[in-house]
Amino acid sequence: MTTQEVANQLVKLCREGKFEECIQSLYSPDIVSIEPEGGPWETRVQGYEALAQKGKQWNDMLAEFHSSDISDPLVAENFFSITMKSNVTLKGMNEPIAMDEVCVYQVENGKVVTEQFFYTPMPQPA
Template sequence: MTTQEIADRLVSLCRRGQNALAQVELYDDNIESIESHSNRYKKTKGITKVQKKTAIFFELAQEIHHSEISDPLVAGNHFCIKISIDVTLRGLGRVQLEEICVFHVNNEKIIKEEFFYSPSLV
């Protein structure tokens, strides 16, 4: 798969709420995940830990009112997307989240993801 095909597949699955399937299909076993403003999950390494981090977010999400994922922008072995989500989080209430997500692809797998968002949203 090309970087464009991987990017398109990730967006397609995530738009349908199939984030876990996207990780199984597209992520490398040694995936590195970096959060710009998280203390607990600043840097996560390995597919099992990244899947756990994602599951925790969806467990905290009491209700997703609306979400939007942009089409991917691809450059070489990298691509980015913008995610906007209106969600009610346990213990925080309803929040609007916006982030830029950057992905690095190597050998037809996503080997790194990095999320950039405002620290006031965590």
């Protein structure tokens, strides 16, 4: 698949809420996932198992998922970016929060090899 095809498929699957299918079909087994400093999980993980653990941590924090909006991809060579906007309620919080991030992906040989997320992390409880 070309970078544009990978980008289009990733957006389609994410919009459908098929995140596990997205990872299994589009990601390299050696995927590197990078989060900003100050968030609730490690800033850099590698491989399916570590990515699954990060996903589990996210799901464990989530009380309710209200909505999301995922942009069309912007593609340049073997990179693409999207924006993700979500409205969620986290466990222990009474009000929903709006989350807004830029996601950048690198594609090699038809697979996502790196994903990096840019957003302002929420303060973490002590």
